[in-house]
Amino acid sequence: MNIGFIGIGKLGLDCAEVFAEQHTVFGYDIYPRTSDSVQICTTPKELVENSDWIFVAVPTPHAEGYDGSVPSSHMEPRDFGHHAVTEAIEYINTYANNSKRVVLISTVLPGTTRKYFIPLLDKKHQFVYNPYLIAMGSVKWDMVNPEMIMIGTEDGDETALAGELIDLYKTIMQNDPRYVVGTWDECEAIKIFYNTFISAKVGLANMIQDFAIKIGNINVDVVTDALAKSTMRIMGPKYMTAGMGDAGACHPRDNIALRWLAQEYDLGYDMFDTIMHAREIQAKNLAHFLIEQSEINNGLPIVIHGKAYKPDVEYCIGSYSTLIGHYIEEKGVKVTYLDPLADDPAGVVDSIDAAHVVLMAHNRHITYGYTGEAKDDVFYCTIPEGSVIVDPWRTIQNHEVDGVSVIHYGNTRHK
Numbered sequence: 390m391n392i393g394f395i396g397i398g399k400l401g402l403d404c405a406e407v408f409a410e411q412h413t414v415f416g417y418d419i420y421p422r423t424s425d426s427v428q429i430c431t432t433p434k435e436l437v438e439n440s441d442w443i444f445v446a447v448p449t450p451h452a453e454g455y456d457g458s459v460p461s462s463h464m465e466p467r468d469f470g471h472h473a474v475t476e477a478i479e480y481i482n483t484y485a486n487n488s489k490r491v492v493l494i495s496t497v498l499p500g501t502t503r504k505y506f507i508p509l510l511d512k513k514h515q516f517v518y519n520p521y522l523i524a525m526g527s528v529k530w531d532m533v534n535p536e537m538i539m540i541g542t543e544d545g546d547e548t549a550l551a552g553e554l555i556d557l558y559k560t561i562m563q564n565d566p567r568y569v570v571g572t573w574d575e576c577e578a579i580k581i582f583y584n585t586f587i588s589a590k591v592g593l594a595n596m597i598q599d600f601a602i603k604i605g606n607i608n609v610d611v612v613t614d615a616l617a618k619s620t621m622r623i624m625g626p627k628y629m630t631a632g633m634g635d636a637g638a639c640h641p642r643d644n645i646a647l648r649w650l651a652q653e654y655d656l657g658y659d660m661f662d663t664i665m666h667a668r669e670i671q672a673k674n675l676a677h678f679l680i681e682q683s684e685i686n687n688g689l690p691i692v693i694h695g696k697a698y699k700p701d702v703e704y705c706i707g708s709y710s711t712l713i714g715h716y717i718e719e720k721g722v723k724v725t726y727l728d729p730l731a732d733d734p735a736g737v738v739d740s741i742d743a744a745h746v747v748l749m750a751h752n753r754h755i756t757y758g759y760t761g762e763a764k765d766d767v768f769y770c771t772i773p774e775g776s777v778i779v780d781p782w783r784t785i786q787n788h789e790v791d792g793v794s795v796i797h798y799g800n801t802r803h804k
C-alpha cells in the first residue's frame with residue numbers, strides 16, 4: 390500500500406525517507422522539497438489520490454517568542470496553532486475518492502484532536518493519532534529505534550487501523566518497541582508529558598548544579614550520578630547530567646503551551662511555569678557566572694561555543710545558548726557565538742583571534758551518546774592562549790588545550 394506524507398519538513402521528510410526504504414512513498418509540502426527516495430507531489434490532490442496511508446506531519450506552531458530561546462515565563466500562555474492540520478484534513482476531505490488511513494503525527498495539546506480535528510474529518514476515513522518521540526539530528530535513527538509507539542484511537546481500543554499501523558511499523562523497526570494504544574487524548578498526553586518530564590528532570594539536575602556553585606565543595610556529577618543510579622525510586626540515568634538547559638524546537642515550547650492548558654482547565658497551579666521559570670533563572674545564573682569570569686580575567690570577551698540548540702544541527706529555535714546570551718546582554722555585556730551551522734547568523738563569528746571566556750555549550754557525546762553514533766567533539770576554531778573555557782558538561786580536561794584554563798561549571802571541587 391502506498392504511503393503519503395503531508396508536510397515533509399524537519400520531521401516528515403526523514404520519516405518519509407525511512408518508510409521509502411521498504412515502501413512506495415509520496416510527499417507533498419507547500420514549500421518545494423526534494424528527495425532521492427520519496428516521490429514529490431506538486432499538488433495535494435496528487436498526494437491524496439496516490440496514497441492509501443496519509444501521514445500528517447505539518448507544523449503546529451507556537452506564537453513568536455514562545456520557543457524558549459528568549460525569556461517567556463512572563464508572557465500570556467497560548468495554545469499551538471492548528472491551521473496547517475486543518476488544511477491537511479481539508480485536502481483529504483476534498484480529494485479522497487475512497488476511505489483513507491489518516492495518521493496524525495503533529496504534536497498537539499491533550500484534548501485538541503477530539504475537539505478540533507475529528508469534527509472536521511469526513512467520517513468515511515479511518516484516523517489515529519500517532520505522535521513521535523524523535524529528536525533533531527537523529528531523526529532517522531530515532532524513527533526506527535523508538536522507546537515506544539503511541540497510537541491514539543477514539544475509545545482507546547486497538548482498532549483494525551491501529552493493528553495495521555503496528556504491522557506497518559514492524560516492517561521498518563530496528564528495535565522491538567513498546568506499542569501503547571490509548572485514547573487520542575491519552576496519546577496526546579503521553580507525548581507532551583514525556584517532553585515536559587524531560588524539561589523537569591533537566592531543571593532538577595541543573596538546580597543541583599546551581600547549589601554546587603553557591604555552596605562549594607560539591608561536584609554536581611557525584612550527586613546526579615548517585616541519584617541516577619538510584620533505580621529503586623528514581624528513574625533511569627538519562628537527562629541526569631547537569632549542564633545546559635532543556636532546549637530545541639519541542640520541549641521548551643511544549644511547557645510554554647501547557648501553561649495555557651493549565652489555565653484553560655483551571656488546574657489551580659501551573660507547574661510548567663515553574664519549570665520554565667527555573668530554566669530561565671538557571672540560564673541567568675550561568676550568564677552571570679560567565680560575566681564574573683570575564684571580570685576576574687581583565688574583561689575577556691565572552692563567546693558561546695554553539696548557538697544552535699545542539700551540535701550538528703542548524704536550528705537556533707528554542708536554544709539555551711541564546712537564552713544565556715540574552716541574560717549576558719541584559720547586563721550590558723557583549724556576547725558572540727561560534728557555530729558553523731547556526732541558521733541564525735546574528736552575533737556568529739567564524740573564529741576568535743584573542744583570548745575569550747568560552748562557554749562550551751555543545752557536547753556531542755552528551756547529546757548523541759545514546760545512539761552509539763556520536764562523533765568526537767571538535768572546537769569550531771582554535772581557542773587562543775589565555776582563554777578560559779567554562780565547560781558545563783565537565784568533560785574537557787585542564788591540560789587539553791595549551792595555555793587555556795578550564796572551569797568545570799557545577800564542580801566546585803575541580804582543581
Ligand SMILES: NC(=O)c1ccc[n+]([C@@H]2O[C@H](COP(=O)([O-])OP(=O)(O)OC[C@H]3O[C@@H](n4cnc5c(N)ncnc54)[C@H](O)[C@@H]3O)[C@@H](O)[C@H]2O)c1
Pocket residue numbers: 395396397398399400401417418419420446447448449473476477494495496497521522523524525638639
Ligand atoms: N522536529 C521534531 O523534532 C519533531 C519531533 C516530534 C514531533 N514534531 C512535531 O511534528 C510537527 C512537524 O514538525 P517539523 O519540525 O517537521 O516542522 P517543520 O516546520 O520543519 O515541517 C512542517 C512542514 O509542513 C509544511 N506545511 C505547512 N503547511 C502545510 C500544508 N498546508 N500542506 C503541506 N505542507 C505544509 C511546511 O512547509 C513544512 O515543510 C510539529 O507538530 C512538531 O511539533 C516535531
